[in-house]
Amino acid sequence: MRNAICTFCGNACDDIEFDGFVGKNLCPLGEAKFSAKQRIEGPVVNGERVSYEEAIDRAVEILVNAKRPLLYGFASTVNEAIRLGVILAEKLGGIYDQCSSVCHAPSTLAMIEEGIPGGTLGQAKNRADVVVFWGCNPVEAHPRHPSRYSVMAKGFLTKGRQYRHVIVVDVRKTATAYLATEFYQVKPGYDYAIFSALRSIINGHEDAVPDEVGGVSREKLKEFADILVNGKYGVIFYGLGLTHTRGSDRSVENLVKLVQTLNRHTRYIIQPMRGHFNVVGASAVAAWEAGYEYAIDFSRGHSRFFPSEFTAVEALIRRDCDAALIIASDPAAHFPKRAVERLTEIPVIQIDPHPNITTLIADIVIPSALVGIEAEGTIYRMDGIPLRVKKFKETEYWSDYEILKLMLDKVIRLKGE
Ligand code: SF4
Incomplete structure (x- = not known):
């Protein structure tokens, strides 16, 4: 079976070649699922x-x-x-x-309040020249995401890694952070405050921002805001590191507001990194x-x-x-x-x-x-x-x-x- 779909993580990679339960192109997570011998x-x-x-x-x-x-x-x-x-x-x-x-219930609540400036992984692959991973670690949770849709993906308009600014925001240096152009290590639970600070800077009120917010200096935040605003097309991927920390759905709402602010200058979408x-x-x-x-x-x-x-x-x-x-x-x-x-x-x-x-x-x-x-x-x-998964x-x-x-x-x- 060619072009089969891996039914493990939310990437749903659709280029798998199955021979029985052995699949070509599966990442280690997909391989572990399909090679699991034990059945009820x-x-x-x-x-x-x-x-x-x-x-x-x-x-x-x-x-x-x-x-x-x-x-x-x-x-x-x-x-x-x-x-x-x-x-x-x-x-x-x-x-x-x-x-x-x-997992992502806070995203649903935020969506009810604010809507979601969403798009597709195809848009991320083909257009994005700025990719942000906020509180998520695709290298370990969605291993083929970086190569298929985001960091290294070769799209029609953005032709590969060297044309992309990759930013990772997390409380620790994750495996994904090693792929980043910029890594911002933030204090746990300060996402909401950092979104507000970035919105203030982008709206021209940088004087209202304290010297340091959530472990990131104002100068660094200004650099961060500059990268975001100067992108032609940006995607902010976020994970449980945002939805399951202090602020929860209110933090996601503030992220949506940041994206709305960015969309007055350029084009941005957000995408929750869904698990199953x-x-x-x-x-x-x-x-x-x-x-x-x-x-x-x-x-x-x-x-x-x-x-x-x-x-x-x-x-x-x-x-x-x-x-x-x-x-x-x-x-x-x-x-x-x-x-x-x-x-x-x-x-x-x-x-x-x-x-x-x-x-x-x-x-x-x-x-x-x-x-x-x-x-x-x-x-x-x-x-x-929507994708059709097959039986073979x-x-x-x-x-x-x-x-x-x-x-x-x-x-x-x-x-x-
Ligand atoms: S990233 Fe790995 S686990 Fe996820 S759908 Fe693709 S092959 Fe399967």
Whole structure:
């Protein structure tokens, strides 16, 4: 299979050549995913092997009898399955939440307040002569991003590394910082103040800026602002180093305002560095179906969005959910201790191709086909570009779509339309 898509990180590299599970052009992260030998062998209910139909029957029984089940995950599956997940949450009167709620949710909140001056990775590759990485480290988290879309990419108008100014802003010297033309080491939690300082300088009010902001001198900030303003086309990529520090969504809002200020002089876009290959789909599909991207509660028969109550972590810690369906995700490995403790107290159903920590606490485990090799569908790359992932290997495993479709049919039969 040529031009296959790597279904690991938000880059969704679409130039992979697969021979079985071995792929050419994969980075070490992609290679590790596709060469992982260990699969969940078959559906299991309370430690006993059963058929897919039996496992789904038992799962539906738990979900229908729960007062408010949590449906969580979705960032590593296709849009068609995500859509069924949202509908299932609605029919069950439960909560739909997805992996964004523990990563780029502050970007969603900032977007609601300020909008997003966005673009595509293609624009970054072809046009950008200034590339900023703020609180993100693509060399380690999205290893082919620098060569395909940003630092070294050869575009139509910007022909390669020597034509680009690459700036890294972070609290420590990351692997990406070694690729940079300029590295600004900032104090943790001062991003908001630095954005404000840069906006003041660009607006001609540099006298209002103190001698030092967030560990960066005013002179350095003036140099930084000069580079930004003198770029013909700039892209600011940002990551969890911004969204998960002090200020959170307010910091992202201030970054959007900085980009708006820059756009009075030149052309800039921002792009969150999204983690899982279809975390954008987990937001977008929920927004089409229910009007919100994450933390959606259907317990009153209509969708309600309230992040401080309806994210998976909050709902678990508040003991608001009495069953959980986890799809293509591993919350037991990533959630805070109290949320994981609650997961151990309620019935948990897991759908995933590979065993992980959540498998250890799940009552029902339903293995699924690997998206992009054994199952097809539509995904959104980190910049929102839709891509079709293909199936090129027959398998006994059911796809997430097939599993959720049967679950939904059974729920509708039991609860009505
Ligand atoms: S950068 Fe991401 S999408 Fe590309 S090959 Fe590596 S893991 Fe896969």
